[in-house]
Amino acid sequence: MDQHVMLKADVLLEALPYIRQFYGQTIVIKYGGHAMKDESLKQAFAKCVVLLKYIGVNPVIVHGGGPQIGRMLEQLNIPCQFREGLRVTDDATMNVVEMVLAGKVNKEIVTQLNLAGGKAVGLSGKDGGTISCRKLELAVDRENLPPEIIDLGHVGEVTAIDPTLIRSLMRDGFIPVIAPVGVDEHGETYNINADTVASAVAGAVGARRFVLLTDVSGILDKAGELIASLDRKRAMELIGDGTIKGGMIPKVKCCIEAVDEGVGKAQIIDGRLPNSLLLELFTEEGIGTEIVGA
Numbered sequence: 001m002d003q004h005v006m007l008k009a010d011v012l013l014e015a016l017p018y019i020r021q022f023y024g025q026t027i028v029i030k031y032g033g034h035a036m037k038d039e040s041l042k043q044a045f046a047k048c049v050v051l052l053k054y055i056g057v058n059p060v061i062v063h064g065g066g067p068q069i070g071r072m073l074e075q076l077n078i079p080c081q082f083r084e085g086l087r088v089t090d091d092a093t094m095n096v097v098e099m100v101l102a103g104k105v106n107k108e109i110v111t112q113l114n115l116a117g118g119k120a121v122g123l124s125g126k127d128g129g130t131i132s133c134r135k136l137e138l139a140v141d142r143e144n145l146p147p148e149i150i151d152l153g154h155v156g157e158v159t160a161i162d163p164t165l166i167r168s169l170m171r172d173g174f175i176p177v178i179a180p181v182g183v184d185e186h187g188e189t190y191n192i193n194a195d196t197v198a199s200a201v202a203g204a205v206g207a208r209r210f211v212l213l214t215d216v217s218g219i220l221d222k223a224g225e226l227i228a229s230l231d232r233k234r235a236m237e238l239i240g241d242g243t244i245k246g247g248m249i250p251k252v253k254c255c256i257e258a259v260d261e262g263v264g265k266a267q268i269i270d271g272r273l274p275n276s277l278l279l280e281l282f283t284e285e286g287i288g289t290e291i292v293g294a
């Protein structure tokens with residue numbers, strides 16, 4: 001028989017221990033806006049997620065859409081500003097954020113998953129009271145001065161996740177797809193960083209794994225080399241010395257929080273690589289950077 005065909009069987013068998021490990025478990029996947037580059041990548045992502053579902057794993061998707069929001073704001077001539085990696089969100093921006101995230105991006109992902117043979121349901125944090133939040137009071141350290149409190153407008157921080165709706169969807173065979181928009185106790189709508197929501201969801205549903213798809217191969221050291229594994233201490237050192245910066249800082253902190261909440265392992269992987277999710281979960285080498293407990 002053709003050697004190539006025989007190798008395919010080896011690849012499938014290599015996945016067996018991982019399929020056993022993840023069978024019946026929940027995996028929370030943060031699907032970043034930068035990882036939604038083109039149609040073929042989006043389709044490949046959807047197929048990986050649906051495959052997980054068919055082999056008995058429960059995937060939960062929490063998505064971003066930062067670049068997509070940026071493009072819509074530009075079309076509408078609404079200026080856009082970031083502080084500490086977070087979007088300053090005034091009333092007009094909040095409307096666009098909700099429209100783009102809970103509308104367009106969410107439904108596109110749902111459609112791709114359904115086309116790939118899954119049964120996906122899109123929701124925002126408002127549905128089923130899934131995400132409770134409050135206005136974020138962001139304190140920024142200043143040298144020799146008390147921290148500055150920055151007002152980011154409608155930017156929220158998660159106060160609680162109610163996993164009831166997510167659990168019942170999973171139980172009935174659906175793939176929940178969650179947009180990072182929440183409400184506070186007064187019914188005010190907030191824009192929440194998607195990494196933060198994904199991490200809180202991973203903790204609340206007792207996920208076995210938390211995987212974040214982004215636009216780099218993982219966390220890189222000063223020389224630009226991939227760091228395969230990091231614990232909290234090393235991660236904080238790399239943030240402190242400026243190796244980890246920008247949007248990677250909240251991402252790493254979210255991974256540490258998820259691990260603290262009991263999630264077995266968090267993994268930052270390259271969403272630009274087709275099938276990266278399967279390579280990470282079902283091969284011996286894995287890919288990207290893992291963040292583990294102390």
Ligand SMILES: Nc1ncnc2c1ncn2[C@@H]1O[C@H](COP(=O)(O)OP(=O)(O)O)[C@@H](O)[C@H]1O
Nearest residue numbers: 032034214215216218219220243244245247248
């Ligand atoms: N040490 C580092 N290793 C890798 N990426 C880093 C590092 N420090 C900062 N970054 C930046 O973090 C970015 C990922 O964060 P972000 O843009 O917020 O991603 P996403 O949109 O997927 O949430 C990378 O594109 C990279 O520019």
Ligand SMILES: CC(=O)N[C@@H](CCC(=O)OP(=O)(O)O)C(=O)O
Nearest residue numbers: 032033064065066086087193194
């Ligand atoms: C407060 C805040 O910054 N919210 C983010 C929410 C989307 C997001 O996080 O998208 P990515 O994962 O693609 O970056 C924003 O408005 O861009």
